[in-house]
Amino acid sequence: MTASFTQAHISYAAVVPMLVIFGAAMVGVLIEAFAPRHLRYYGQVALTLVALVISFLTLILSARHHEGLTAASAVVIDAPAVMLQGTILVLSFVAVLAMAERFDGPGADAFTQSGSSVPGSAMETNAIKLGATTTEVFPLTLFSIGGMMLFVAAGDLLLMFIALEVLSLPLYILTGLARRRRLLSQEASLKYFLLGAFSSAFFLFGSALIFGATGTIQFGPMATAISTVTGRDSMLIPGVLLVAVGLLFKVGAVPFHSWTPDVYQGAPTPVTGFMAACTKVAAFGAMLRVFYVAVDGLRWNWQPVLAVVAVLTMVVGAVFSVTQTDVKRLLAYSSITHAGFLLIGIVALNKTGLSGILFYLVAYGFTTIAAFAVVALVRSSGSEATHLSQWTGLGRTSPVLAAVMSFLMLAFAGIPLTSGFTAKFALFSSAVGHGSTWLAVVGVVVSAVTAFVYVRLIVLMYFSEPNADTHVLTPSPLTGVSVTIGVVATLVLGVAPAPLLNLAQHSALFMR
Secondary structure, three states, X not given: OOOOOOOOOOOHHHHHHHHHHHHHHHHHHHHHHHOOHHHHHHHHHXXXXXXXXXXXXXXXHXXXXXXXXXXXXXEEEOHHHHHHHHHHHHHHHHHHXXXXXXXXXXXOOXXXXXXXXXXXXXXXXXOOEEEOOOOOXXXXXXXXXXXXXXXXXXXEHHHHHHHHHHHHHHHHHHHOOOOOOXXXXXXXXXXXXXXXXXXXXXXXHHHHHHHHHHOOOEHHHHHHHHHHOOOOHHHHHHHHXXXXXXXXXXHOOOOOOOHHHHHHHHOOHXXXXXXXXXXXXXXXXXXXXXXXXXXXXXXXXXXXXHHHHHHHHHHHHHHHHHOOOEHHHHHHHXXXXXXXXXXXXXXXXXXXXXXXXXXXXXXXXXXXHHHXXXXXXXXXXXXXXXXXXXXXXXXXXXXXXXXXXXXXXXXXXXXXXXXXXXXXXXXXXXXXXXXXXXXXXXXXXXXXXXXXXHHXXXXXXXXXXXXXXXXXXXXXXXXXXXXXXXXXXXXXXXXXXXXXXXXXXXXXXXXX
Protein backbone atom coordinates (compact mmCIF):
# COMPACT_ATOMS: atom_id res chain seq x y z
CA MET A 1 0.00 0.00 0.00
CA THR A 2 1.49 3.31 -1.05
CA ALA A 3 0.60 6.81 0.01
CA SER A 4 0.30 9.62 -2.50
CA PHE A 5 1.15 13.19 -1.67
CA THR A 6 0.12 16.29 -3.53
CA GLN A 7 2.69 19.06 -3.57
CA ALA A 8 1.13 22.40 -2.69
CA HIS A 9 1.90 25.15 -5.16
CA ILE A 10 3.08 28.37 -3.56
CA SER A 11 2.99 31.72 -5.33
CA TYR A 12 6.09 33.29 -3.85
CA ALA A 13 5.33 36.61 -5.53
CA ALA A 14 2.14 36.77 -3.44
CA VAL A 15 3.68 35.85 -0.09
CA VAL A 16 7.07 37.56 -0.43
CA PRO A 17 6.14 40.43 1.96
CA MET A 18 5.66 37.92 4.77
CA LEU A 19 8.84 36.05 3.82
CA VAL A 20 10.80 39.31 4.06
CA ILE A 21 9.54 39.93 7.60
CA PHE A 22 10.17 36.39 8.83
CA GLY A 23 13.59 36.35 7.15
CA ALA A 24 14.54 39.64 8.79
CA ALA A 25 13.38 38.28 12.15
CA MET A 26 15.72 35.29 11.76
CA VAL A 27 18.60 37.59 10.84
CA GLY A 28 17.76 39.66 13.91
CA VAL A 29 18.13 36.55 16.06
CA LEU A 30 21.59 35.95 14.54
CA ILE A 31 22.58 39.57 15.19
CA GLU A 32 21.48 39.19 18.79
CA ALA A 33 23.54 36.03 19.14
CA PHE A 34 26.77 37.01 17.40
CA ALA A 35 27.05 40.82 16.97
CA PRO A 36 29.08 42.82 19.51
CA ARG A 37 26.90 44.42 22.17
CA HIS A 38 27.68 48.00 21.14
CA LEU A 39 26.56 47.31 17.56
CA ARG A 40 23.36 45.40 18.27
CA TYR A 41 21.10 48.39 18.79
CA TYR A 42 22.04 50.09 15.53
CA GLY A 43 21.98 46.85 13.57
CA GLN A 44 18.61 45.75 14.93
CA VAL A 45 16.93 49.11 14.40
CA ALA A 46 18.28 49.45 10.86
CA LEU A 47 17.35 45.86 9.99
CA THR A 48 13.82 46.21 11.37
CA LEU A 49 13.03 49.50 9.64
CA VAL A 50 14.57 48.40 6.32
CA ALA A 51 12.69 45.09 6.44
CA LEU A 52 9.39 46.89 7.00
CA VAL A 53 10.05 49.22 4.07
CA ILE A 54 11.10 46.40 1.73
CA SER A 55 8.11 44.29 2.77
CA PHE A 56 5.75 47.20 2.06
CA LEU A 57 7.33 47.83 -1.33
CA THR A 58 7.06 44.17 -2.31
CA LEU A 59 3.43 44.26 -1.16
CA ILE A 60 2.44 47.09 -3.47
CA LEU A 61 4.74 46.12 -6.34
CA SER A 62 4.32 42.35 -6.36
CA ALA A 63 1.78 40.81 -4.00
CA ARG A 64 -1.20 42.94 -5.03
CA HIS A 65 -0.68 41.89 -8.65
CA HIS A 66 -0.72 38.20 -7.74
CA GLU A 67 -3.96 37.95 -5.79
CA GLY A 68 -5.45 34.50 -5.38
CA LEU A 69 -5.36 31.32 -3.33
CA THR A 70 -1.97 29.80 -2.70
CA ALA A 71 -0.28 27.16 -0.51
CA ALA A 72 -3.12 24.67 -1.09
CA SER A 73 -5.66 27.46 -0.46
CA ALA A 74 -4.28 27.96 3.05
CA VAL A 75 -3.23 31.53 2.22
CA VAL A 76 -5.57 34.01 0.55
CA ILE A 77 -4.09 37.14 -0.97
CA ASP A 78 -7.03 39.36 -1.91
CA ALA A 79 -7.85 43.06 -1.71
CA PRO A 80 -8.72 43.13 2.02
CA ALA A 81 -5.64 41.07 2.88
CA VAL A 82 -3.36 43.39 0.92
CA MET A 83 -4.81 46.51 2.54
CA LEU A 84 -4.69 45.01 6.01
CA GLN A 85 -1.10 43.84 5.54
CA GLY A 86 -0.14 47.27 4.26
CA THR A 87 -1.81 48.85 7.28
CA ILE A 88 0.09 46.55 9.65
CA LEU A 89 3.42 47.36 7.98
CA VAL A 90 2.90 51.13 7.99
CA LEU A 91 1.69 51.23 11.59
CA SER A 92 4.50 48.91 12.66
CA PHE A 93 7.06 51.22 11.06
CA VAL A 94 5.69 54.16 13.05
CA ALA A 95 5.54 52.06 16.24
CA VAL A 96 9.11 50.78 15.86
CA LEU A 97 10.36 54.37 15.61
CA ALA A 98 8.88 54.99 19.06
CA MET A 99 10.11 51.65 20.41
CA ALA A 100 13.68 52.45 19.27
CA GLU A 101 13.81 55.72 21.20
CA ARG A 102 17.09 56.58 22.94
CA PHE A 103 17.39 59.63 25.16
CA ASP A 104 20.44 61.44 26.43
CA GLY A 105 20.00 61.87 30.13
CA PRO A 106 19.33 60.17 33.41
CA GLY A 107 16.29 58.00 33.69
CA ALA A 108 15.28 59.24 30.28
CA ASP A 109 13.98 56.30 28.38
CA ALA A 110 10.62 55.02 27.39
CA PHE A 111 11.14 51.79 29.30
CA THR A 112 11.79 53.51 32.65
CA GLN A 113 15.27 52.30 33.30
CA SER A 114 16.95 53.36 36.51
CA GLY A 115 18.24 56.88 36.96
CA SER A 116 17.33 60.20 38.44
CA SER A 117 15.22 62.55 36.38
CA VAL A 118 15.90 65.66 38.43
CA PRO A 119 17.76 68.25 36.34
CA GLY A 120 21.10 69.17 37.78
CA SER A 121 21.41 66.05 39.91
CA ALA A 122 24.63 64.12 40.28
CA MET A 123 23.17 61.39 38.13
CA GLU A 124 22.71 63.89 35.33
CA THR A 125 26.41 64.65 35.38
CA ASN A 126 27.16 61.02 34.64
CA ALA A 127 24.37 60.69 32.08
CA ILE A 128 24.95 58.21 29.30
CA LYS A 129 22.94 57.29 26.27
CA LEU A 130 20.56 54.53 27.26
CA GLY A 131 18.75 52.28 24.82
CA ALA A 132 15.00 52.33 25.26
CA THR A 133 14.85 48.61 24.75
CA THR A 134 16.82 45.47 25.15
CA THR A 135 17.69 44.75 21.57
CA GLU A 136 15.94 41.37 21.39
CA VAL A 137 12.75 43.40 21.26
CA PHE A 138 13.24 44.01 17.55
CA PRO A 139 13.30 40.40 16.26
CA LEU A 140 10.40 39.62 18.62
CA THR A 141 8.48 42.50 17.09
CA LEU A 142 9.25 41.26 13.57
CA PHE A 143 8.00 37.76 14.41
CA SER A 144 4.79 39.26 15.78
CA ILE A 145 4.36 41.43 12.67
CA GLY A 146 4.85 38.39 10.45
CA GLY A 147 2.21 36.51 12.43
CA MET A 148 -0.18 39.44 12.04
CA MET A 149 0.32 39.52 8.27
CA LEU A 150 -0.30 35.78 8.06
CA PHE A 151 -3.32 36.07 10.38
CA VAL A 152 -5.24 38.40 8.06
CA ALA A 153 -4.41 36.25 4.99
CA ALA A 154 -5.21 32.83 6.49
CA GLY A 155 -7.54 30.79 4.31
CA ASP A 156 -8.31 28.06 6.81
CA LEU A 157 -8.75 27.64 10.55
CA LEU A 158 -5.55 25.68 11.10
CA LEU A 159 -3.26 28.30 9.56
CA MET A 160 -5.24 31.02 11.36
CA PHE A 161 -4.56 29.28 14.67
CA ILE A 162 -0.84 28.98 13.88
CA ALA A 163 -0.68 32.65 12.91
CA LEU A 164 -2.52 33.55 16.11
CA GLU A 165 0.16 31.86 18.17
CA VAL A 166 3.02 33.33 16.14
CA LEU A 167 1.74 36.87 16.68
CA SER A 168 0.80 36.32 20.33
CA LEU A 169 3.85 34.59 21.83
CA PRO A 170 6.27 37.49 21.18
CA LEU A 171 3.72 39.90 22.65
CA TYR A 172 3.64 37.94 25.90
CA ILE A 173 7.40 38.44 26.18
CA LEU A 174 7.35 42.09 25.11
CA THR A 175 4.75 42.84 27.77
CA GLY A 176 7.11 41.75 30.55
CA LEU A 177 10.07 43.97 29.60
CA ALA A 178 9.32 47.16 31.57
CA ARG A 179 12.17 47.53 34.02
CA ARG A 180 11.20 50.04 36.69
CA ARG A 181 7.72 48.51 36.96
CA ARG A 182 9.18 44.99 36.85
CA LEU A 183 6.59 43.25 39.04
CA LEU A 184 3.66 45.03 37.42
CA SER A 185 5.03 44.27 33.97
CA GLN A 186 5.67 40.60 34.70
CA GLU A 187 2.23 40.25 36.27
CA ALA A 188 0.69 41.75 33.14
CA SER A 189 2.71 39.36 30.97
CA LEU A 190 1.57 36.34 32.99
CA LYS A 191 -2.09 37.42 32.85
CA TYR A 192 -1.85 37.99 29.12
CA PHE A 193 -0.26 34.57 28.60
CA LEU A 194 -2.77 32.65 30.73
CA LEU A 195 -5.83 34.34 29.29
CA GLY A 196 -4.37 34.03 25.80
CA ALA A 197 -3.86 30.32 26.32
CA PHE A 198 -7.50 29.92 27.32
CA SER A 199 -8.70 31.87 24.29
CA SER A 200 -6.49 29.78 21.99
CA ALA A 201 -8.00 26.64 23.48
CA PHE A 202 -11.50 27.96 22.79
CA PHE A 203 -10.47 28.77 19.20
CA LEU A 204 -9.02 25.30 18.64
CA PHE A 205 -11.99 23.50 20.17
CA GLY A 206 -14.37 25.57 18.07
CA SER A 207 -12.35 24.76 14.96
CA ALA A 208 -12.65 21.05 15.75
CA LEU A 209 -16.43 21.35 16.09
CA ILE A 210 -16.71 23.23 12.80
CA PHE A 211 -14.58 20.59 11.08
CA GLY A 212 -16.78 17.87 12.50
CA ALA A 213 -19.90 19.56 11.18
CA THR A 214 -18.65 20.63 7.73
CA GLY A 215 -15.79 18.22 6.99
CA THR A 216 -13.41 21.06 6.09
CA ILE A 217 -11.32 23.78 7.71
CA GLN A 218 -10.95 25.90 4.56
CA PHE A 219 -13.14 28.99 4.50
CA GLY A 220 -14.42 28.75 0.93
CA PRO A 221 -15.55 25.10 1.07
CA MET A 222 -16.78 25.74 4.61
CA ALA A 223 -19.17 28.43 3.38
CA THR A 224 -20.50 26.03 0.75
CA ALA A 225 -20.87 23.21 3.28
CA ILE A 226 -22.71 25.44 5.74
CA SER A 227 -25.30 26.30 3.12
CA THR A 228 -26.09 22.61 2.64
CA VAL A 229 -25.41 21.02 6.03
CA THR A 230 -28.48 19.94 7.99
CA GLY A 231 -28.94 18.35 11.38
CA ARG A 232 -25.53 19.37 12.71
CA ASP A 233 -26.34 22.73 14.23
CA SER A 234 -25.54 21.32 17.66
CA MET A 235 -21.89 21.16 16.59
CA LEU A 236 -21.67 23.96 14.05
CA ILE A 237 -23.15 26.89 15.98
CA PRO A 238 -21.19 26.24 19.22
CA GLY A 239 -18.08 25.84 17.09
CA VAL A 240 -18.59 29.24 15.46
CA LEU A 241 -19.20 30.87 18.84
CA LEU A 242 -16.07 29.29 20.35
CA VAL A 243 -13.95 30.51 17.42
CA ALA A 244 -15.50 33.93 17.95
CA VAL A 245 -14.40 33.83 21.60
CA GLY A 246 -10.79 33.34 20.57
CA LEU A 247 -10.95 36.27 18.16
CA LEU A 248 -12.92 38.55 20.49
CA PHE A 249 -10.23 38.05 23.12
CA LYS A 250 -7.59 39.49 20.80
CA VAL A 251 -9.66 42.64 20.12
CA GLY A 252 -10.38 43.15 23.83
CA ALA A 253 -14.17 42.88 23.54
CA VAL A 254 -16.36 42.50 26.64
CA PRO A 255 -16.53 40.09 28.46
CA PHE A 256 -13.09 38.96 27.21
CA HIS A 257 -11.41 42.28 27.99
CA SER A 258 -10.00 41.68 31.48
CA TRP A 259 -6.40 41.46 30.22
CA THR A 260 -6.47 44.77 28.38
CA PRO A 261 -6.13 47.37 31.20
CA ASP A 262 -3.49 45.39 33.10
CA VAL A 263 -1.40 44.65 30.01
CA TYR A 264 -1.63 48.21 28.70
CA GLN A 265 -0.56 49.55 32.08
CA GLY A 266 2.22 47.04 32.75
CA ALA A 267 3.82 46.78 29.31
CA PRO A 268 6.51 49.23 28.16
CA THR A 269 4.61 52.20 26.77
CA PRO A 270 5.92 52.02 23.17
CA VAL A 271 5.10 48.30 23.12
CA THR A 272 1.61 49.14 24.36
CA GLY A 273 1.15 51.48 21.41
CA PHE A 274 2.30 48.76 19.02
CA MET A 275 -0.08 46.20 20.54
CA ALA A 276 -3.03 48.56 20.72
CA ALA A 277 -2.76 49.53 17.05
CA CYS A 278 -1.37 46.56 15.14
CA THR A 279 -2.91 43.69 17.10
CA LYS A 280 -6.34 45.25 16.64
CA VAL A 281 -5.79 45.46 12.86
CA ALA A 282 -4.77 41.79 12.70
CA ALA A 283 -7.57 40.54 14.96
CA PHE A 284 -10.31 42.41 13.15
CA GLY A 285 -8.87 41.36 9.81
CA ALA A 286 -9.19 37.72 10.87
CA MET A 287 -12.70 38.29 12.23
CA LEU A 288 -13.77 39.84 8.95
CA ARG A 289 -12.55 36.83 7.00
CA VAL A 290 -14.27 34.36 9.33
CA PHE A 291 -17.62 36.13 9.53
CA TYR A 292 -17.80 37.63 6.03
CA VAL A 293 -16.52 34.54 4.20
CA ALA A 294 -16.63 31.31 6.20
CA VAL A 295 -19.81 31.55 8.31
CA ASP A 296 -21.79 34.12 6.37
CA GLY A 297 -24.55 31.52 5.98
CA LEU A 298 -25.09 31.46 9.76
CA ARG A 299 -25.53 35.20 10.07
CA TRP A 300 -28.91 34.88 11.78
CA ASN A 301 -27.23 32.89 14.54
CA TRP A 302 -24.14 34.97 15.24
CA GLN A 303 -25.28 38.50 14.35
CA PRO A 304 -27.48 38.94 17.46
CA VAL A 305 -24.67 37.63 19.67
CA LEU A 306 -22.12 40.02 18.18
CA ALA A 307 -24.60 42.89 18.46
CA VAL A 308 -24.95 42.25 22.19
CA VAL A 309 -21.17 41.96 22.56
CA ALA A 310 -20.75 45.25 20.65
CA VAL A 311 -23.14 47.07 22.98
CA LEU A 312 -21.53 45.61 26.11
CA THR A 313 -18.08 46.49 24.83
CA MET A 314 -19.01 50.09 24.08
CA VAL A 315 -20.87 50.65 27.34
CA VAL A 316 -18.40 48.90 29.66
CA GLY A 317 -15.42 50.58 28.01
CA ALA A 318 -17.02 54.02 28.30
CA VAL A 319 -18.26 53.64 31.87
CA PHE A 320 -14.99 52.28 33.24
CA SER A 321 -12.92 54.89 31.38
CA VAL A 322 -14.72 57.59 33.38
CA THR A 323 -13.38 56.15 36.66
CA GLN A 324 -9.72 55.80 35.59
CA THR A 325 -6.96 57.89 37.15
CA ASP A 326 -4.11 56.36 35.14
CA VAL A 327 -3.56 57.59 31.58
CA LYS A 328 -2.57 54.19 30.21
CA ARG A 329 -5.57 52.46 31.79
CA LEU A 330 -7.76 55.25 30.46
CA LEU A 331 -6.44 54.59 26.96
CA ALA A 332 -6.95 50.85 27.55
CA TYR A 333 -10.65 51.29 28.26
CA SER A 334 -10.80 53.70 25.35
CA SER A 335 -9.40 50.89 23.19
CA ILE A 336 -12.14 48.58 24.46
CA THR A 337 -14.77 51.16 23.49
CA HIS A 338 -13.29 51.50 20.02
CA ALA A 339 -13.40 47.72 19.64
CA GLY A 340 -17.14 47.99 20.27
CA PHE A 341 -17.44 50.59 17.52
CA LEU A 342 -15.60 48.29 15.12
CA LEU A 343 -17.88 45.38 15.97
CA ILE A 344 -20.77 47.47 14.63
CA GLY A 345 -19.20 47.17 11.18
CA ILE A 346 -18.98 43.39 11.47
CA VAL A 347 -22.61 43.12 12.57
CA ALA A 348 -23.65 45.23 9.57
CA LEU A 349 -22.26 42.54 7.24
CA ASN A 350 -22.23 44.78 4.17
CA LYS A 351 -19.65 46.46 1.97
CA THR A 352 -20.09 49.77 3.75
CA GLY A 353 -19.33 48.12 7.07
CA LEU A 354 -16.25 46.38 5.69
CA SER A 355 -14.84 49.55 4.14
CA GLY A 356 -15.66 51.46 7.33
CA ILE A 357 -13.70 48.97 9.42
CA LEU A 358 -10.70 49.17 7.08
CA PHE A 359 -10.69 52.98 7.32
CA TYR A 360 -11.26 52.97 11.09
CA LEU A 361 -8.33 50.61 11.71
CA VAL A 362 -5.94 52.91 9.84
CA ALA A 363 -7.21 56.07 11.53
CA TYR A 364 -7.28 54.58 15.02
CA GLY A 365 -3.82 53.02 14.61
CA PHE A 366 -2.02 56.27 13.79
CA THR A 367 -3.72 58.15 16.63
CA THR A 368 -3.05 55.42 19.18
CA ILE A 369 0.66 55.01 18.44
CA ALA A 370 1.18 58.78 18.65
CA ALA A 371 -0.75 58.98 21.94
CA PHE A 372 1.32 56.30 23.65
CA ALA A 373 4.54 57.84 22.29
CA VAL A 374 3.52 61.11 23.93
CA VAL A 375 2.71 59.34 27.22
CA ALA A 376 6.23 57.89 27.26
CA LEU A 377 7.71 61.41 27.25
CA VAL A 378 6.03 62.60 30.47
CA ARG A 379 8.15 61.71 33.50
CA SER A 380 8.11 62.16 37.24
CA SER A 381 10.68 61.03 39.82
CA GLY A 382 12.56 58.89 37.31
CA SER A 383 9.57 56.96 36.00
CA GLU A 384 6.60 57.45 33.74
CA ALA A 385 4.07 59.99 34.93
CA THR A 386 0.87 58.14 34.13
CA HIS A 387 -1.35 59.34 36.97
CA LEU A 388 -3.71 62.09 35.88
CA SER A 389 -2.57 64.34 38.75
CA GLN A 390 0.91 64.33 37.24
CA TRP A 391 -0.39 65.79 33.99
CA THR A 392 -1.77 68.95 35.54
CA GLY A 393 -0.49 72.21 34.07
CA LEU A 394 1.39 70.64 31.16
CA GLY A 395 -0.23 73.23 28.90
CA ARG A 396 1.95 75.85 30.61
CA THR A 397 5.18 73.94 31.07
CA SER A 398 5.10 71.96 27.79
CA PRO A 399 2.67 73.67 25.43
CA VAL A 400 3.68 71.65 22.35
CA LEU A 401 3.19 68.28 24.02
CA ALA A 402 -0.09 69.39 25.58
CA ALA A 403 -1.35 70.62 22.21
CA VAL A 404 -0.42 67.35 20.51
CA MET A 405 -2.05 65.24 23.22
CA SER A 406 -5.17 67.44 23.18
CA PHE A 407 -5.52 67.01 19.44
CA LEU A 408 -5.17 63.23 19.74
CA MET A 409 -7.78 63.14 22.53
CA LEU A 410 -10.19 65.11 20.36
CA ALA A 411 -9.61 62.58 17.58
CA PHE A 412 -10.47 59.72 19.96
CA ALA A 413 -13.63 61.63 20.87
CA GLY A 414 -14.61 61.92 17.19
CA ILE A 415 -14.52 65.70 16.88
CA PRO A 416 -14.94 66.98 13.27
CA LEU A 417 -11.79 67.67 11.23
CA THR A 418 -10.09 64.66 12.84
CA SER A 419 -9.85 61.11 11.55
CA GLY A 420 -11.96 59.90 14.46
CA PHE A 421 -15.04 61.74 13.23
CA THR A 422 -14.77 60.37 9.70
CA ALA A 423 -14.13 56.83 10.95
CA LYS A 424 -17.11 56.83 13.31
CA PHE A 425 -19.36 58.34 10.65
CA ALA A 426 -18.39 55.56 8.23
CA LEU A 427 -19.11 52.80 10.76
CA PHE A 428 -22.35 54.26 12.07
CA SER A 429 -23.56 54.74 8.49
CA SER A 430 -23.08 51.03 7.85
CA ALA A 431 -25.27 50.21 10.87
CA VAL A 432 -28.02 52.54 9.65
CA GLY A 433 -27.83 51.02 6.16
CA HIS A 434 -28.14 47.54 7.63
CA GLY A 435 -31.23 48.49 9.61
CA SER A 436 -29.43 48.48 12.97
CA THR A 437 -30.00 52.15 13.69
CA TRP A 438 -30.21 51.38 17.39
CA LEU A 439 -26.55 50.29 17.34
CA ALA A 440 -25.58 53.60 15.80
CA VAL A 441 -27.57 55.45 18.47
CA VAL A 442 -25.77 53.53 21.22
CA GLY A 443 -22.46 54.38 19.53
CA VAL A 444 -23.27 58.09 19.46
CA VAL A 445 -24.31 58.12 23.13
CA VAL A 446 -21.17 56.24 24.14
CA SER A 447 -19.06 58.67 22.11
CA ALA A 448 -20.55 61.53 24.12
CA VAL A 449 -19.64 59.77 27.38
CA THR A 450 -16.06 59.10 26.32
CA ALA A 451 -15.73 62.70 25.11
CA PHE A 452 -16.01 63.73 28.77
CA VAL A 453 -13.04 61.50 29.60
CA TYR A 454 -10.84 62.97 26.90
CA VAL A 455 -11.86 66.56 27.64
CA ARG A 456 -11.13 66.01 31.34
CA LEU A 457 -7.49 65.30 30.48
CA ILE A 458 -7.34 68.44 28.34
CA VAL A 459 -8.81 70.51 31.18
CA LEU A 460 -6.20 69.13 33.59
CA MET A 461 -3.39 70.12 31.25
CA TYR A 462 -4.62 73.66 30.61
CA PHE A 463 -6.65 74.74 33.65
CA SER A 464 -4.69 73.36 36.59
CA GLU A 465 -1.50 74.35 38.34
CA PRO A 466 1.63 72.55 37.12
CA ASN A 467 3.01 69.61 39.08
CA ALA A 468 6.52 70.51 40.23
CA ASP A 469 7.76 66.90 39.99
CA THR A 470 6.61 66.39 36.40
CA HIS A 471 8.74 67.19 33.39
CA VAL A 472 8.73 66.33 29.70
CA LEU A 473 11.67 64.74 27.97
CA THR A 474 12.97 66.14 24.71
CA PRO A 475 12.37 63.35 22.20
CA SER A 476 14.97 62.13 19.78
CA PRO A 477 14.23 62.37 16.05
CA LEU A 478 12.84 58.83 16.13
CA THR A 479 9.99 59.62 18.50
CA GLY A 480 9.59 63.05 16.93
CA VAL A 481 9.00 61.47 13.52
CA SER A 482 6.67 58.85 15.01
CA VAL A 483 4.48 61.42 16.75
CA THR A 484 4.53 63.75 13.74
CA ILE A 485 3.39 61.00 11.39
CA GLY A 486 0.58 60.07 13.78
CA VAL A 487 -0.62 63.66 14.19
CA VAL A 488 -0.41 64.50 10.48
CA ALA A 489 -2.25 61.30 9.54
CA THR A 490 -4.95 62.07 12.11
CA LEU A 491 -5.41 65.53 10.65
CA VAL A 492 -5.24 64.55 6.99
CA LEU A 493 -7.68 61.66 7.39
CA GLY A 494 -10.09 64.08 9.03
CA VAL A 495 -9.77 66.92 6.52
CA ALA A 496 -9.28 64.90 3.30
CA PRO A 497 -10.38 61.30 3.92
CA ALA A 498 -11.59 60.61 0.36
CA PRO A 499 -8.46 58.82 -0.97
CA LEU A 500 -8.33 56.32 1.90
CA LEU A 501 -12.12 55.88 1.89
CA ASN A 502 -12.01 55.10 -1.83
CA LEU A 503 -9.17 52.64 -1.29
CA ALA A 504 -11.13 50.96 1.49
CA GLN A 505 -14.23 50.70 -0.69
CA HIS A 506 -12.26 49.17 -3.57
CA SER A 507 -10.67 46.74 -1.11
CA ALA A 508 -13.97 45.63 0.41
CA LEU A 509 -14.30 42.40 -1.55
CA PHE A 510 -13.18 39.05 -0.16
CA MET A 511 -12.05 36.16 -2.32
CA ARG A 512 -13.59 32.79 -1.49
